Amino acid sequence: MKCTILIADDDAAARTVLRQILAPQGYEILQAESGEQALALATAVQVDIFLLSIEIPRMNGLALCREFRASEQYQNTPIIFLAGGSDAALSQALTFGGDDFIQKPYTAVTVGARLKIHLERLEYSKRLQRVRGILKQYLSKRTLDAIENSPAGKLPEPEERDLAICFTDIRGFTAFSEGTEPGRLFRLVSSLLAAQVDTIHDYGGYVDKFGGDGVMAIFDGPDMIRQCCMCALSILDIAGLKEVVGTDEMRRFGIGIHTGRAVVGNIGSTEHLDYSAIGSTVNLAARLCGQAEATSIVVSKAVRDAVVEDPHFNFHTERQVAIRGFKDPVTVYTLSRIDI
Numbered sequence: 001m002k003c004t005i006l007i008a009d010d011d012a013a014a015r016t017v018l019r020q021i022l023a024p025q026g027y028e029i030l031q032a033e034s035g036e037q038a039l040a041l042a043t044a045v046q047v048d049i050f051l052l053s054i055e056i057p058r059m060n061g062l063a064l065c066r067e068f069r070a071s072e073q074y075q076n077t078p079i080i081f082l083a084g085g086s087d088a089a090l091s092q093a094l095t096f097g098g099d100d101f102i103q104k105p106y107t108a109v110t111v112g113a114r115l116k117i118h119l120e121r122l123e124y125s126k127r128l129q130r131v132r133g134i135l136k137q138y139l140s141k142r143t144l145d146a147i148e149n150s151p152a153g154k155l156p157e158p159e160e161r162d163l164a165i166c167f168t169d170i171r172g173f174t175a176f177s178e179g180t181e182p183g184r185l186f187r188l189v190s191s192l193l194a195a196q197v198d199t200i201h202d203y204g205g206y207v208d209k210f211g212g213d214g215v216m217a218i219f220d221g222p223d224m225i226r227q228c229c230m231c232a233l234s235i236l237d238i239a240g241l242k243e244v245v246g247t248d249e250m251r252r253f254g255i256g257i258h259t260g261r262a263v264v265g266n267i268g269s270t271e272h273l274d275y276s277a278i279g280s281t282v283n284l285a286a287r288l289c290g291q292a293e294a295t296s297i298v299v300s301k302a303v304r305d306a307v308v309e310d311p312h313f314n315f316h317t318e319r320q321v322a323i324r325g326f327k328d329p330v331t332v333y334t335l336s337r338i339d340i
Contacts, residue, residue: 002028003119004045008038008064009053009082014106018051021108022115035059039067042074049118050079051102054093062096069097076125078118140206142218142264143275155273158265161220164228164257164303165282166205167289168196168235169214171252189213195238203231208276214289218277225259225306229313232257232297233337239295255297256288257335259306280326287323288332297335304333314338 005022007015010033019029030045032038036058041047050068052061059067061081068074081093081101090101102114136144150156170176170192177185189212196215197207204227205219219228232255239253260281266273284300292298304315314336320329 002026003048004028004030005049005051005115006030006032006038006041006047007051008032008035008056008061009051010034010056011053014053014082014104017106018111021106021111025112027115033057035061035064038064042068047074047077048122049115050074050077051082052079052098053082054090062093065093065096065098076122078122080114080118140208140275142206146275155266156275158263160261160263161277162224162260163262163264163277163281164219164224164259165262165277165285166200166217166219166228166232167211167214167256167286168217168232169211169254169289169292171254171294173213173252196235199234199238200231203227203234205231209274216282216286225303226310228257228259229297229299229303229307229310229335232335236295236297252294254289254292254294256285256290256292256299257297257303258285258288258300259302260284283325284323284330287325288330291321291323291332298332299335301331301333304335312338 003026005027007018007029008031009015009018012033015031015033019031023029030041030047032041034057038050038052038056039059042050050065052064054061056064065079065081068077068079078100079098081090081098083090083101083103093101099118100114102111146156180188192213193210193215196217200207200215200217203219204221204223205217208216208218210216217228217231219225219231221227235255236253258281260279262277262279262281264277265275267276267278268274288298288300299315307313308315315333316336317334319332321332323330
């Protein structure tokens with residue numbers, strides 16, 4: 001595809017010189033003699049690079065640059081000013097968001113070299129954005145935030161937080177998978193995991209990891225326990241939708257929820273890291289998932305006590321259960337919905 005360049009300058013002779021330099025190099029050239037005309041062209045056609053004169057009528061180059069930078073469409077598009085004014089005006093132009101300037105007289109070598117540099121930078125930026133878009137599909141939002149907000153080259157330090165942890169699992173999945181064609185099984189699991197991920201995000205949580213047919217989800221913030229419980233109930237609702245699940249064997253969800261302190265940080269080596277939560281809170285949530293029968297939610301007493309007054313929740317079937325890895329029995333409840 002051709003690269004489109006917009007030249008905005010009220011000097012027709014200057015525009016002609018630039019067009020004669022650039023057109024033979026395969027660029028698509030747009031010309032504007034005023035700021036308003038340039039803005040209209042940039043709205044109608046996708047521009048890859050701008051060449052702006054500072055002193056153009058009806059919205060000068062500074063105002064035009066600021067307008068482009070305020071739009072999502074042209075936030076990163078190269079803007080090169082055609083120098084002809086004072087040094088102060090040129091300095092102000094760069095402050096307003098300009099990337100570079102070209103001094104008169106224009107030569108093919110100078111103009112071509114400047115454009116090549118900025119277009120290569122733009123392509124590199126686009127590649128990074130594409131990679132980031134792909135990584136967003138593989139990494140949780142919290143992981144991306146931790147990486148992007150950490151000092152350059154330094155991994156974020158582990159920290160202790162209050163979290164609500166939810167584990168989901170399908171009862172009898174191993175037996176079901178043995179008798180199911182692998183391609184069909186993959187499609188069923190992928191569809192079911194996708195529905196869970198969307199639900200988790202809807203309730204303000206994030207997916208820490210997939211565990212085969214199940215999910216580990218984390219919620220934080222002041223309303224995390226309520227959000228986690230509402231999410232779990234909605235996942236059970238999803239399990240009842242044939243258009244999502246598609247088979248009775250895949251509806252047999254067991255869900256476990258616990259809340260408490262956990263350490264969030266990088267686990268692994270410099271060659272391969274996982275940004276995750278660890279600790280007894282996480283372990284107990286996973287064990288409670290194992291205690292849940294098909295199409296049920298088991299929660300700890302800490303969860304029940306935190307939201308027991310919420311009119312949407314019914315906590316019942318209190319019982320003491322022995323949990324592997326925990327010395328004392330754990331008090332648990334079954335969570336169900338109260339329709340209001």
